[in-house]
Amino acid sequence: MVEAIRPESGRTEFGRNGVPRVARSVYVTGIDRGDGRQAVELGVMELLTRRVDRVGVFRPLVHAADGQPAADHVVELLRTRYRLDLPVTELYGLSYEEAAELGAARGQDELVSTLVDRFRALERRCEAVLVLGTDYTATTIPDELAFNARLANEFGAQVLPVVGGRQKDRQSVVTEVLNAHRAYADLGCSILAMVANRVAPAAKQPVLRGLAGKLPVPAYAVPEEPALAAPTVGQLVEATGAEVLLGDAAGLARDVRGFVFGGAMLPTFLPALTEGALVVTPGDRADLLIGSLAAHAAGAPPIAGVLLTLAQHPGPDVLALADRLAPGTPVAVVHEGSWPTAAALTQLESRLSPANPRKAEIALGLFELHVDSTELTDRIELGRSDRVTPMMFEHALLERARSARKHIVLPEGAEERVLRAAEILLRRNICDLTLLGEPAAVRRKAAALSLTLPEPDDPAPAGDRARLRIVDPAASPLRRRFAELYAELRAHKGMTVELALDVVTDVSYFGTLMVQEGIADGMVSGAVHSTAATIRPAFEVIRTSPGAxxxxxxxxxxxxxxxxxxxxxxxxxxxxxxxxxxxxxxxxxxxxxxxxxxxxxxxxxxxxxxxxxxxxxxxxxxxxxxxxxxxxxxxxxxxxxxxxxxxxxxxxxxxxxxxxxxxxxxxxxxxxxxxxxxxxxxxxxxxxxxxxxxxxLRKPVNDLSRGALVQDIVTTVAITAVQAQLPQEAGDE
CATH class of the missing domain: 3.40.50.10750 (Isocitrate/Isopropylmalate dehydrogenase-like)
Structure with a gap:
């Protein structure tokens, strides 16, 4: 459930000309580094692309590499994810170094004028533009907040300030939000809303209460999300310059949720392993390497990977055994010892990038759960485009599914693509889910993929999150009830309850019977099952609508x-x-x-x-x-x-x-x-x-291609959820 502080009654935000402004651009900025505003930038981009076709992204200042402006990871994520058909060079203004030289030589007015010209060149191509403010990291701008405010005013953009709340108490966050609003308002900015980001979950409600009645614009509090902050193995490998000895792309994409530094003997070491931990140990400790991977393979908490120190490479026989024990699990080696490696690792946090689309889904789910998307979109005041692009159709579909959340059963609960789709569907609150399969096996598979699924049957998920159930048809108390129902429906074919007890343990039949009995609103299957296996139970149990x-x-x-x-x-x-x-x-x-x-x-x-x-x-x-x-x-x-x-x-x-x-x-x-x-x-x-x-069909069941991608599954589930929202025809029951 989205909760926000609404504008104080009777008060309106004005630009510095004294007239309320309608802007086609949103300028997301902050007051300091570490605010995690990339998640907010991604969320705003999602809102803009739901309404209009041609959306641009503009980073006025970007860091340089080897004297040239470097590709910004957030710009690249947005460009890739939203398929921006725009010249890359037009998405950036200047490097920080170029800006410093221009400002020193010709003054800030000339610098701002140059950036405005570059922004206008992009704006002419677009119906809306998302502007990404400076990052407060190793810059030479004297008053960065004032500089962002001036650019926003010159661009004619509404400002969305983000205040970081990590490791801050409630009063500190409230004070910083109020001060940030006052600072940008005093500089003439038209403020869209205020966001307190990375707030301690327990502090969310106190922060919102502390802001109540004190702002003329909505304020939102977004809690810290550990899965979003956790770096991936690949990011740690890149940061430390490690050499990858074993592991595949999926393994390198695993989240690192902690570290276990190995120096003890194996019996003492093994109990310290935790789910998602990166094992850091000297490269000559083959016992800890093999022991960690063997424990992973045997069903102990699945680790993220192993990082070997001191440039010690295990022998080929050890590596071959390691690869057989836990295929895909990363094993890498660095030159430094454990202490400098530990110092480097513990300073790293995840960042959004095109290389890790799962993180983007987590960020969007967090944004959509805690920010009122409808209210924010209305305040941007963008009319809908006459064109309907594939992306806009998909956005509208997800919005529709989320608006009246339904319960969908996925029979192929232990299939990797289905699990990855399930995480997205649950994170973004598109529907409640039941996964069919042996619960422990499903959980182990999800953990091995570094996926974060909510606990099943949580009676009060945080923020009204989508719910998850994992059901084993063979062990379910519903088995007898379903067998009796199926035997009754198929009695004319000689079906008995004894035979039906075996039939209903088939996940396709069990899922179909869940839909028939109203325990689930729809079913999606076919990622590993044939079309016949998916549709036949629907023909036998659910049958056609009266008018079809x-x-x-x-x-x-x-x-x-x-x-x-x-x-x-x-x-x-x-x-x-x-x-x-x-x-x-x-x-x-x-x-x-x-x-x-x-x-x-x-x-x-x-x-x-x-x-x-x-x-x-x-x-x-x-x-x-x-x-x-x-x-x-x-x-x-x-x-x-x-x-x-x-x-x-x-x-x-x-x-x-x-x-x-x-x-x-x-x-x-x-x-x-x-x-x-x-x-x-x-x-x-x-x-x-x-x-x-x-x-x-009387109730929605949909089939997947066996080559379906994760996004195909997400889309098909959303369609099924929307079908379940439609009124049933008279006589369906």
Whole structure:
């Protein structure tokens, strides 16, 4: 639950000209280093990209490397994550060194003028710009806060100051927030809101109470998140210049949650191992190396990796054994001894970067949980773009799912991609989850992947976080109940309770029965199971909606500037006219449910009355049936694909049609045509294909491709959650 201090009644923020300003740019800044504002910058970027298509990011001053401006890790993260199609050089102003030289030679006015010119060049390309303020780290700017305030004013940007609250008591944080607001307001800034970041979790509510009624703008308190602060093994390797001897990319991405320095004998050393610890030991202690990895492999708390000191390389036999014991677990070696290595390691903290997208998801989840995104977006006052890009469609989907959180069951609970998707879904409060699998095995797998999952069945998750359950079908008290239900549903096929007791231990059947019984609102499976294994239980248990003759599917095809709906590209090989009409109606309803205005085109190899034959006649009859059953729908058919989507072709072939040239829902005559077309458009036009989304079932069940990526799973679960929000048809129960 987001909690914030609202503006004091009757007070309004004004710019220095005395008039409330509407800004297209947000300037995120601070008052000192260590405020963790990268998480806030990422969160604001997420808000901007939900509303408009062309969003830019601008870093006025950047540190240099070898005399040249260096790529900034936050800018690179935002550029990569949000696919910013902008010249990299336009995202930066000057290096700190260049700024110092220019300021010394020509004065600060000339420096500011130069930065404004560079900002305006980027701004002309964008509908909104996120500006990243200076980082208060080894700079030569005399009054950094005043400098940020002046730039924000000259850019015409709203300011979002972030105050660091790490290791500070409640009163210190409150005082610093109030002082920071006063400082930026006195310098003429239009302040968007105030954020106290990295506050001790127990201090969040006292901080908000301490700020109540004292600010004319909203104030938010974001607690410290250990998983966000923890560096990865890869970051520690980079910082220490270590040589990696063993380990894969997933291992290097593990969080380091602590350190265990090895010098004792193995029996004394092993009990000190903790989950996520990095073992630091001299390189000649093969016993501690092998013992740590053996304990990891045997189910002890999984470690992050091993760092060997004193430039001592284990022999090839030892390394070979280490690799077999815990494949993928990093083992690296540094030249220094344990003491200087320890001093270097304990000073490091994680930072957001393109190399670790999981950290970005953690940061976004934290921001969305503790900052009122709707309120902040409204205060930025950006209108929504007429275009709908793939990213905007995805953002809207996640917002919709989060708005009325549902409970989704994932049968493949121990699969790596599913676990990674589950962490994102839970962190970002998209839905509650049940993972099916043996709980201890699921937990061990998650820990080995350095994933942080909430404790199951927490009666009061912090901040109303999404909840998690892990259920073993074979050991669940629901097994008998489900077996009796399944035996009743399949009695006509000779099913008995004794047989059903075995059937329902299958995760697909167990998950489907959870949905049928209302214990979960929807199910997503298929990452490692076949389509038949996912859909067959749904056909047997959940069955079709009263108004649907068949189950069908659609893909959301996200093109560069619009979203089209394709059906049916995954389920029905050769539907007849009645079935094709049902697919068209269901696809139009699905499109409308997800914000796509339905204009339905039933496709064929001829347009209008120009062709004949059984295939064209089927489409023509289906179009007539749609018009009879749903006269409110805009529908055209038969129509060729080019006439359906190209206004110029439509003007020639079907002049005056309300659908031709602007169709949004395209219904293919058979599976061969639909499946090949969606894949051709996906590959040749660079479209993002979201689906298949099943329609026609009484309750939502969706299938994944066995090649599904983590983000595909997240998106499919969000779609399923949105489907579960829709009202059920009369007679469903």
């Amino acid at each position: 003759s068949i189950v069908s599917s659609v893909f959301f095809m996200c093109l560069a500037d619009k979203v089209l709906v394709y059906g049916d590209c995954a389920v029905n090989p050769d539907p007849d006219a009645q079935q094709l009409a049902d697919i068209a109606i269901r696809s139009a309803e699905t499109a409308a449910a997800f914000g796509v205005e339905p204009r339905v085109a039933l496709l064929s190899y001829s347009t209008g009355s120009s062709g004949s034959g059984a295939d064209v006649d089927k489409v023509r009859r289906a179009t007539e049936l749609v018009r009879e059953r749903r006269p409110d729908l805009l529908v055209e058919g038969p129509v060729q694909y080019d006439a359906a989507v190209d206004p110029q072709v439509a003007a020639t072939k079907l002049p005056g049609s309300p659908v031709a040239g602007r169709a949004t829902v395209l219904i293919f005559p058979d599976l061969n045509t639909g499946n090949n077309t969606y894949k051709a458009v996906q590959r040749s036009a660079g479209a993002v294909a979201v689906g298949p989304v099943l329609q026609g």
